[in-house]
Every structure is written in structure tokens, then in C-alpha cells.
Amino acid sequence: MIELLTETAIQEPQRIRGLEMPWNRVMGSTETPARAARALGPWHPQEFMAECVETIPEAGAMMTFVFRRCDGAPLAFRAGQYVNVAFPVNGEDQEPVDRSYSLSSSPTEPWTFSITVKCDSTGLVSPWVHENIKPGTVLEMLGPVGAFHLPDADRRARYLLLAAGAGITPIMSMMRTIHSLPGHADVVVLYHGSDAGGFAFHRELAYIASVDSRIKVYYSLGDRSIPEGWEGLSGRLTAAMLEEVAPDANGRQVYACGPEGYLNTATELLKNVGVDDTSIYMEFFSGDRQTLLEYQAEVALAADVAEEIAEEIAESAEDYFEGQPAAFGLYEPGYDAEGTLQASGLPLEIVGPETPGSDPSADSPGGEPEAGSPDASSFDTVGTGSFTMSFMRTGINVRIDPAERILEVAQRAGVRIGANCKEGMCGSCKVVKLSGEVEMNHQGGIRAREISAGKFLPCCSTAQTDLVIDA
Amino acid sequence: MTASVNVPLNSRGKIAASLPAEQLAEITALFEFRRTGYSLDAPFYTDPSIFKIDMEAIFGQHWIFAASTAELPEPGDYVTVDYGPYSLIVLRNDDGGVNVLHNVCRHRGARVLTEAAGSTGNLVCGYHSWTYSPEGNLIHASAPGETKFDKSCFGLKRAHGREVAGLIFVCIADEPPTDFDETAKIFEPYLAPHDLSKTKIAYQQNIIEEGNWKLVMENNRECYHCDGHPELACSLFPTWGLTEGLIPPHLEEVWNRNKEAQSSLEERCRRYGLPYEVVEQLDTRIAGIRISRESLDGDGESFSADGRRLSKKLLGDLRDFRLGRCSMHLQPNSWFHFLGDHVITFGVFPINEHQSLVRTTWLVADDAVEGVDYDLEKLTYTWKQTNLQDKAFVELCQQGAGSPAYEPGPYMKSEYQVEAFINWYVQRVQEHLA
Numbered sequence A: 001m002i003e004l005l006t007e008t009a010i011q012e013p014q015r016i017r018g019l020e021m022p023w024n025r026v027m028g029s030t031e032t033p034a035r036a037a038r039a040l041g042p043w044h045p046q047e048f049m050a051e052c053v054e055t056i057p058e059a060g061a062m063m064t065f066v067f068r069r070c071d072g073a074p075l076a077f078r079a080g081q082y083v084n085v086a087f088p089v090n091g092e093d094q095e096p097v098d099r100s101y102s103l104s105s106s107p108t109e110p111w112t113f114s115i116t117v118k119c120d121s122t123g124l125v126s127p128w129v130h131e132n133i134k135p136g137t138v139l140e141m142l143g144p145v146g147a148f149h150l151p152d153a154d155r156r157a158r159y160l161l162l163a164a165g166a167g168i169t170p171i172m173s174m175m176r177t178i179h180s181l182p183g184h185a186d187v188v189v190l191y192h193g194s195d196a197g198g199f200a201f202h203r204e205l206a207y208i209a210s211v212d213s214r215i216k217v218y219y220s221l222g223d224r225s226i227p228e229g230w231e232g233l234s235g236r237l238t239a240a241m242l243e244e245v246a247p248d249a250n251g252r253q254v255y256a257c258g259p260e261g262y263l264n265t266a267t268e269l270l271k272n273v274g275v276d277d278t279s280i281y282m283e284f285f286s287g288d289r290q291t292l293l294e295y296q297a298e299v300a301l302a303a304d305v306a307e308e309i310a311e312e313i314a315e316s317a318e319d320y321f322e323g324q325p326a327a328f329g330l331y332e333p334g335y336d337a338e339g340t341l342q343a344s345g346l347p348l349e350i351v352g353p354e355t356p357g358s359d360p361s362a363d364s365p366g367g368e369p370e371a372g373s374p375d376a377s378s379f380d381t382v383g384t385g386s387f388t389m390s391f392m393r394t395g396i397n398v399r400i401d402p403a404e405r406i407l408e409v410a411q412r413a414g415v416r417i418g419a420n421c422k423e424g425m426c427g428s429c430k431v432v433k434l435s436g437e438v439e440m441n442h443q444g445g446i447r448a449r450e451i452s453a454g455k456f457l458p459c460c461s462t463a464q465t466d467l468v469i470d471a
Numbered sequence B: 001m002t003a004s005v006n007v008p009l010n011s012r013g014k015i016a017a018s019l020p021a022e023q024l025a026e027i028t029a030l031f032e033f034r035r036t037g038y039s040l041d042a043p044f045y046t047d048p049s050i051f052k053i054d055m056e057a058i059f060g061q062h063w064i065f066a067a068s069t070a071e072l073p074e075p076g077d078y079v080t081v082d083y084g085p086y087s088l089i090v091l092r093n094d095d096g097g098v099n100v101l102h103n104v105c106r107h108r109g110a111r112v113l114t115e116a117a118g119s120t121g122n123l124v125c126g127y128h129s130w131t132y133s134p135e136g137n138l139i140h141a142s143a144p145g146e147t148k149f150d151k152s153c154f155g156l157k158r159a160h161g162r163e164v165a166g167l168i169f170v171c172i173a174d175e176p177p178t179d180f181d182e183t184a185k186i187f188e189p190y191l192a193p194h195d196l197s198k199t200k201i202a203y204q205q206n207i208i209e210e211g212n213w214k215l216v217m218e219n220n221r222e223c224y225h226c227d228g229h230p231e232l233a234c235s236l237f238p239t240w241g242l243t244e245g246l247i248p249p250h251l252e253e254v255w256n257r258n259k260e261a262q263s264s265l266e267e268r269c270r271r272y273g274l275p276y277e278v279v280e281q282l283d284t285r286i287a288g289i290r291i292s293r294e295s296l297d298g299d300g301e302s303f304s305a306d307g308r309r310l311s312k313k314l315l316g317d318l319r320d321f322r323l324g325r326c327s328m329h330l331q332p333n334s335w336f337h338f339l340g341d342h343v344i345t346f347g348v349f350p351i352n353e354h355q356s357l358v359r360t361t362w363l364v365a366d367d368a369v370e371g372v373d374y375d376l377e378k379l380t381y382t383w384k385q386t387n388l389q390d391k392a393f394v395e396l397c398q399q400g401a402g403s404p405a406y407e408p409g410p411y412m413k414s415e416y417q418v419e420a421f422i423n424w425y426v427q428r429v430q431e432h433l434a
Ligand code: FES
Pocket: A418, A419, A420, A421, A422, A423, A424, A425, A426, A427, A428, A429, A430, A445, A457, A458, A459, A460
């Protein structure tokens, strides 16, 4: 017992660089996001039924409702997104009332999910929810919805998370997600509440902050009087407070959630401390007509997409994942499909005016057969052998045996391919293979990149299948 | 990464020895009687013989900045670097190092690689297809009828290459100066946090300036002429290069703004563990250097009109965009600006006594997306303009040096770094000729 209480210096964990959501790895490792999405389920919005399995009272008149989908599927979403729920406030036979609630759980535990609802005694829905939703209650939902979420991959992962009151719910999801993932991150949370006993999740927050050195949590008590023994900050959000909790806010991505007034102040202050507006993401928990309309439009768009997808599933479950609606960029993965730029060696500029960026079109790999290119079945066929090589430019089919070198057979048949070393060193015979497989034994005359772009050296290659060659 | 040199390329004073004794005596006298504190005599900028000496004593003996990691990220990527009579191939090898090879075919001397940059496997000469491995060994030469042809005698000549903090340097001397190790130790900690290995080229510009390479370097060492750079003046404090006591009344206010910005920059640097102190050893060592981290005007983030960031992706593991500019000047041929959001490298490659190639490369984080995270026009605007203005200044001086009326003029106090550069140059050449 004594030993457990002794503080020993423990080293920091060793981590990979940056944060990456688990699904992003699948997306990056397969050809298209659509195909990869199959592994984890799609996160474009769907309409589904969910059953409440647990209710957890929280501080600050909040209640967490844990759900699972009735169809048994996990709910795929991004930390920070919300669901739109139809509540039969006026009884099962009346039109239900729709409300949107941020998901407070982490998508890395996708088999159940939670929303956390603050009871506003003057409201129509929340008191009903607190009173009536029990384990066993089944509700109709639409989700996930929303562009307020963590990126799928972020090698910098420096965040400032600002929450006021019930605005902690999506922030809680983000924190739980980051805590559950390995990788470098640097997270500062600043949580404003109105009274000392009203900070929802404060125990879990304290726990996460105590075990996860990547996450720091600060509390501030708004403009209320400060009770005896309060150890947090006090006062509304100010630039000085931002500087105090995150002097490097300038280099962070900021996620802020709370009532409109709070967010408007935050916008102003963040600008003052040098945060770029493109680094600020906000979720409004209350707002003017304009804001409300925007959210309505977002939900309506999600409903359209959900419907479209439902139809596709009905038509063909197989094709459904391939044919994602392209129009809804919100649900596309957040990575750049293009690789890095190559050194392009621009031409020399002799005089003042800029040369327009020249196109380094040294060779475009993969050369697809152009539309209207000749049909190999009309070519003459020469030679003997078990495979056929179609030379599209020359316009000839040449038969070849698996043991023969492609270059020799081709040259004998009159196909012009320059060749110097004939040993796979000089690269002079390099051609593009449009289809088929070869076995190549080169000696440095070609690079892996060129091979993956479809090129090969016929001087040191044999045919493994029928081939179509751009020569 | 040091390559072995299989054939001596420069013996000391080779060119000098080939000059007629009378001419050599004249040139030696020019170096000897150079008037301290004054610009150089005209022949330093106009005489082909002095250019030859420069090529031998400076570019033949020192580490030259060639390219950055971003220009050859993968095995097989190469750039060709030409200066004076030399052409070098700088090639990323399969072990991640760089091979530096003279771009001169051992058959009849053709340029082996003719592109400025690209990617290759083995190196094949375009003339008769002699084929060299990436290490420079001749691995194939068709030789019908030859009986006594020994391929191992005809490898491409190799030179030295090394990479420090993502910058690639080459040296064609048999024995490169070892002093560069110390210089590298100075600048490495300043540059490492910007992590050049995780950058990509946003844009590269090649300008040929009608001016001697020394004029290009001199012009870069002073901001006396910075009134001529209206775009740059937005982010660079117009007091650059001045010190307390030299501030004219109309710049008093700017000076105070500068001091304030500098002290908050230094506080941030201390917080993040970034070095910022000025190290100035322009003429006190072989690999002359000046490096520092200095604040920028406005928001202090980048070379934009308001000092705001030009790319939204921070470099390396930097935590803040407000890191001013870490600027390095490295003799004989380069200078650099390292910012939170991008890096600009400048390399000077002499062509002859009156022409120099200035290559400017803008690097951004390799995951920054053009059009999303940065706007290429905006990113490159300030320095494209500034480069053109500098080109014009250099050319005015070159023209002046060609006039019989030209005589050396005095460097002003704010031009002390020009004097230091020239002093370094004169010392280096004299030591070589001795
Ligand atoms: S002929 Fe040299 S690689 Fe094929």
C-alpha cells in the first residue's frame, strides 16, 4: 500500500507524430475513400432508429443519454458533429418535434453514442426529454450532421477548445476522442460556467487532464461571484485570459461552442490575439434567425443526402458505397488527394517580366490509350508463342513465349524500340505497358516510381500474360 | 555524406600559375592594395582573369549552397547545378544521402544530364549512351571491337556533398575546408525547427542578372538601398541595419515599434526554445555566416503587406506563426529566410564575370495545398518584386564598373556587412594565391 502512494518520476510516453483518426488510415490505404468507407461504415448522414440504453445525470442540470442503433450498426461520425432527433413530445400519434444535439461520446467507441441535454425548464423539448427518455425508448434520428469537427488527420494537432455551459458537449467528444488516440497533440480547454457546481463532466475532465499530459483544462466562473475555495479562473472571456491559458493561440486551431453572445466575443478576442479566421471553427448553441436558418438548411441537406443514400442501398447494396453523392463535400475526407509538388526546374528568366509557370510535362505516366485509338483485333498477328503482345503504335500483334525476352521478339517483328545496353541498365528501351503483367530483371535502368506509372524495360522482361504496349 | 574524389580537380593556384607572370603580379597587387572601406576596383567585376581566380579560389575551394531537400526528396531525384565552367549533378541516392558528380561524360565530355531537375535511375549520356550508376561508375559502354577497354577507369568525377538541416552543399575541392562543420553547428539549431524535410517547392524562380556575383552578394548585405523596395518595406522594418544612435528623427517611431516587436519575439523564442541571437562571423571564418531571428513589422508572421501569414500550415513542429524571420547569409553564394509559414532560399551561381544566375525557391509545408492553404501569387509577390528591384540595382553597378569614370567609393556605416564580405573575399583569394 505504502509503495503505491510514493511518487516516482515517470517518463513521458513515446508517441507518433500528429493525430490521425482510425478511419483515415483505411481511407488513405485504399484506392478511393468510398471503397475504404466500407470497412468502417459511412459517415454521410443516414436516418436510423436508436434505442436508449443508459441515462446518466450530469452536473449543471444536464443528462447524458446513451444510445445504440436498432440495426446493430455502429454510428460513424466525426468528433464535434451532431444528430437531429425526432422527439414525440406530443405523443406517438402526433408530429414529433425535431431537435439537434451534439454527440458527446467519442467516435472511436462507435457501438454506442451519447447526446447530453441541458434541461431548460422554460423549453418545450428538453424537460420532456429529461422526464421521458429511459433505457428502452426508441427514437428516430438523422445523422451525423455538421462541419464542426476535428480533422481526419493532423500532424500538428494543436487545439484550443473553448466551451461555455452546454457548449461543452461537442468539446467533450473531441477530448474523449483525442484521449483515446495515440499521437502528438497539444490541447488546451477553456470551459466557462455560471456556477461552481455546474460544470458537466468535471470529474472526467479532471481525470483526463491528470493522466493525459497532452490535455490541459481550465475553468472560469463567468461573471458570477466567486465562492470560497474556488481554484479556477474567474470572469468572462478576455484576451488576457486567452493569453494566459494559451500564449501560443496564434498557432492553434480553435474550436468554440456555446451561446451566440459568447461566440461573438470569442471571435473578436481571437482575432486580437492573432488567430487567423480560417483557424476558427464555431458551433452556435443559440443564435439569431440567420444562424437558425443556416442550421435548418444543414439538417435539410443532410436529410436529402440520407434519402439519396437510402435509395441507393435499396437499389443495390453492392454499388452503394461506390456511388457516394459527390455534391456533399462536407462528408468527404479531409486529405489532399494530390501528392507533393516535384522540383520542376523552371526555365531561365533573362529579363524582368515573369515567365508563366511552365508545365514540366516531361512525360506523363500511364499514357492511356486515347479514345478512338486503333483496335488491336484488326492488327496482323506474327510469330508463335502462348501470349500475344499488341503494339498499339506500330499496329501489330506479336506472339511470344514466356521464356523469351520481349525486346528481341518485338524488334524481330519490326517494332521500333531504341535499345542500347540490352541489360536493363541504360533505360533507353523504356516503354509504357497499357495492360498485362511482365517479369522484369533490371539493373537500375528504371525507378520504382516509373514502374508504378506503368513503364518497363522490354530488354530484360518476359511476358506473364497477354500484353498491350504503347510502342 | 562525403564522397571520395578519384581525380584531383584543383591543385592550388593552378589558374594563377597559368597566367602570364606580369598579369598575375598586376592582379595580386589589386588584391594587396585594395582600399579598406571602399568598394572594389573595376577589374574585380569586369576582368575574366579575376573571374577565373574567383572560380578557383572561392567556388573551387568552399562549400557552395546547391539546393534544399525539397528539390530532391526521393531516391533518383536530381538537380544540376552550374557555375562558372562547372556543371554538377546532385543526386539523392538510395541510402538517402546525396551523390555529387561532375556532369561531364568521361567519353568525350558531353553533358550527361541536360535538365535542370528530374528523376533518373542510371545516368545515360545522350551522345553515345555511356551509362553510369548513380555512384558515377561507368557500367555500360557498347564497345564493339575494343579489347582493352577498362570501364573502371572512366567513372564520372565525384565531388563532395553534405546536407545540413535540409540544405545541400557541394564542394569540388579535393579536401573541403573543415571549418564548415563549425558553421553548420551554428546554424543547424536555428533551422532545424522549420523541418525542411517536410516541405515542398511552391515556386522556383531563376533570374539571370547582368552583374558579377560579388555585386549580387554585396547588394544583399545592406539595406541602405531598401527605400527601393516598397513591397518589402511593409514587413521589413525600414530601420534594418541601423543601430541606436544612427536613427534619424523621422524613423524614431518605427525604431521604437521595431524594438517592441523584437522584445516580444525574443520572449516567444525563449518560450519555445528557439535561438534568436545574432551570430555575425562574415570575415572571421572560412565559411562566413550571419544568422539571427528578427521581428517583422505588422503582425510579424510573414512577408505580406500586413505581416500576416502567407501559408496556413505551420512548418515543422513550430507552435506559433509570429516568429519573424530567421535570416541567414552564408558565404560565398547564398542567403535564406525561414519563417513560421514558409522558407525562401536564394542561391547565386556565377555564369561569367558579368552575369550571375540567382535562383529563388519558395518552400511551404508539404501538406499545404495551393489555393487552399496558400495563394501562390501572394506567397511569392514580395520577393519576386524585390528580386527584380535588386537585379536592377546590381545591373546599375555592373554598368558603372565598366565605365572609365568609375572609381571605388566609400561604404557607409550601415554597409559594414558589405565591407566584411569584401574583406572575407579578398582574404580568401589572397590565401589561395599565396
Ligand atoms: S536497352 Fe538498356 S535498359 Fe533496356
